[in-house]
Amino acid sequence: MSELTAGRAAGGEPLSGDAGRTAGESAGAADPADPAAGLVLRPATEADLDAIWAIESSVFRGEAWSLSMMREELTAAHRCYFALVDEAGAVHGYGGLLAVGAEGDIQTIAVEPHARGAGHGRRIMNALLDEAASRGVREVFLEVRADNPTARGLYLSLGFAEIGVRPRYYQPEGIDAIVMRLDMKERV
C-alpha cells in the first residue's frame, strides 16, 4: 500500500482542496417496468452530498462516513466521484476514486439495494477506472470486507488481485479486510 488514503476501510481521512471532474456516461433508454433502468452516471458534486450520504448511512450503517467526511470526499483534491441518477435526478448509487500520481484508491462504492444486480456497480467501477487511466494511474488499490462476496466478485472480474489481508480489521465484528490491487495493464 502507499501513503494514499486507503479508502473507506482506512476510515477515509480526506485531503482538502478541489475535486477533479470528468464526463459521465449514458445508461441508454429507460424501461418503465425496471426500477434500475434509465439510470445514468454523471460526475458528483457537493450538491449531491445529502443524497449520497443518505445512501452511505443506510448501506454502511456503523461503518458509514460522517456527513463532514463525505463532504470532504466530494470536494477534496485528487478525488473523482460519480453519482448514479434517475431521470428525475434522484441519486441511487455513487463511487469515488482518489488518484495521486501513478497510484489510485477506490474510496467507496454503493448502489441502493433495489438497483443492484443490474450492472450499475460494474459501470461505476469502470467509470472510476477510466478516470484513473486518464489521470495516468498505473495501479489501483482497495479494501473490502472478507464477508462481501458480491464486491469481491466484482473486483476480481475487473482484474483486481487479492494481495493481502488485514486480520480482524473491521470492528467490532472482527471481519478481515482483503487488500486488492489492480495493475491497470491487467484491467479486464
Ligand SMILES: CC(C)(COP(=O)(O)OP(=O)(O)OC[C@H]1O[C@@H](n2cnc3c(N)ncnc32)[C@H](O)[C@@H]1OP(=O)(O)O)[C@@H](O)C(=O)NCCC(=O)NCCS
Ligand atoms: C458492491 C455493489 C456496489 C455492486 O453493485 P451492483 O450494481 O449490484 O453490481 P453489478 O450488478 O454491476 O454486478 C457486478 C458483479 O458483481 C458480482 N456479483 C453480483 N452479485 C453477486 C453475488 N450475489 N455474489 C457474487 N458476486 C456477485 C458479479 O461479478 C457481477 O458481475 P456479473 O453480473 O457480470 O457476473 C453493491 O452490491 C453494493 O452497493 N453493496 C453494498 C455496498 C458495498 O458492499 N460496497 C463495496 C464496499 S468495498
